[in-house]
Amino acid sequence: MKYISEFRQQDLARQLARAIAQTADPDRHYRLMEFCGGHTHAIFRYGVQDLMPANVEFIHGPGCPVCVLPTGRIENAIQLAERHDVILCTYADLMRVPAIGRNSLLKAKAGGCDIRMVYSTQDVLKIARENPGRPVVFFAIGFETTTPPTAVAIQQAQAKRLTNFSVFCNHVLTPAAMQAILDAPQPVSIDAFLGPSHVSTVIGSQAYEPFAERYAKPVVIAGFEPLDVMQSALMLIRQLNEGRHEVENEYSRAVTRQGNLKAQALMREIFELRPQFEWRGLGLIADSALKLKADYADFDAEQRFNLPAIQAADVKGCECPAILRGAKKPQDCKLLGTVCTPENPMGSCMVSSEGACAAYWSYGRLSRKSG
Numbered sequence: 001m002k003y004i005s006e007f008r009q010q011d012l013a014r015q016l017a018r019a020i021a022q023t024a025d026p027d028r029h030y031r032l033m034e035f036c037g038g039h040t041h042a043i044f045r046y047g048v049q050d051l052m053p054a055n056v057e058f059i060h061g062p063g064c065p066v067c068v069l070p071t072g073r074i075e076n077a078i079q080l081a082e083r084h085d086v087i088l089c090t091y092a093d094l095m096r097v098p099a100i101g102r103n104s105l106l107k108a109k110a111g112g113c114d115i116r117m118v119y120s121t122q123d124v125l126k127i128a129r130e131n132p133g134r135p136v137v138f139f140a141i142g143f144e145t146t147t148p149p150t151a152v153a154i155q156q157a158q159a160k161r162l163t164n165f166s167v168f169c170n171h172v173l174t175p176a177a178m179q180a181i182l183d184a185p186q187p188v189s190i191d192a193f194l195g196p197s198h199v200s201t202v203i204g205s206q207a208y209e210p211f212a213e214r215y216a217k218p219v220v221i222a223g224f225e226p227l228d229v230m231q232s233a234l235m236l237i238r239q240l241n242e243g244r245h246e247v248e249n250e251y252s253r254a255v256t257r258q259g260n261l262k263a264q265a266l267m268r269e270i271f272e273l274r275p276q277f278e279w280r281g282l283g284l285i286a287d288s289a290l291k292l293k294a295d296y297a298d299f300d301a302e303q304r305f306n307l308p309a310i311q312a313a314d315v316k317g318c319e320c321p322a323i324l325r326g327a328k329k330p331q332d333c334k335l336l337g338t339v340c341t342p343e344n345p346m347g348s349c350m351v352s353s354e355g356a357c358a359a360y361w362s363y364g365r366l367s368r369k370s371g
């Protein structure tokens with residue numbers, strides 16, 4: 001398959017591994033944060049970490065949209081379905097994330113709530129059209145990749161006067177999270193970033209230029225295939241060796257410097273910045289998430305149902321918050337593979353298909369540092 005198989009070739013992977021081993025300075029340690037959960041899974045699925053010299057380490061970042069959503073927002077969604085007779089529509093990954101008291105959307109659905117898994121926002125609009133007497137809420141999550149389809153759905157609902165449709169908006173912004181990691185009071189030691197692939201097709205590589213400049217951290221936008229990740233690691237190691245801190249684009253087959261201007265204009269038309277938003281693991285981050293503009297308030301579920309802010313603790317012992325900051329790895333969690341499994345998840349990082357704990361479980365990296 002073009003654009004996939006050629007980025008998984010073993011002989012090229014071996015060549016790249018040799019080049020990385022020759023380029024990496026044995027006297028220094030390279031800590032490369034892969035921001036995106038898709039990269040985490042590529043690294044473990046294809047054993048990329050095993051092809052690196054011992055002094056080149058991948059640090060898992062907060063780029064999994066399901067993982068970074070705090071428990072309180074999931075509780076909001078459950079309450080929407082329980083208390084307001086809403087048809088709640090969302091993507092499958094959210095269904096089993098633990099909410100308060102180990103409840104979940106899946107358990108709420110089993111208890112009689114009308115919660116439906118959808119594949120696209122167009123599915124939600126169809127459900128709204130077919131159920132004119134019921135409020136239909138789309139539980140929208142995701143980074144800049146999934147935001148434009150939500151914007152399109154809102155425009156279409158407005159054009160078709162679909163008054164029973166609304167959006168519980170939880171769209172978040174990648175650059176704000178990157179800045180929060182770098183500005184943390186006790187920042188994690190990170191030398192460079194592998195920039196996300198899909199997000200960057202929308203926001204463009206220029207979105208990372210301020211970070212590279214202000215924080216002197218090289219960024220390489222990396223594709224999702226194993227050779228993409230290895231090539232990007234090599235580019236980062238070269239920059240670090242040469243004392244450069246630039247934004248480079250390894251994923252040039254899909255990402256431009258400007259990004260998708262049409263999608264950006266659409267997002268600006270429908271959404272505006274929230275003053276602050278809570279992230280699991282990173283806490284409250286200013287200007288890090290989107291809400292609907294006043295012109296589209298009729299489609300804003302938070303306003304329509306007057307949703308309260310809910311504070312909720314994570315499951316005791318779950319290390320998801322530290323993992324999402326890059327401060328710990330899944331094998332540092334004593335619950336990994338014991339009480340926490342994909343069938344019985346204790347935290348979001350085990351549930352999501354992009355979560356770091358799910359990657360460790362799926363690809364057999366379960367040995368723990370402690371316990």
Ligand code: SF4
Binds near residue numbers: 333349
């Ligand atoms: S293994 Fe489970 S409990 Fe531990 S950090 Fe991951 S999701 Fe949380």
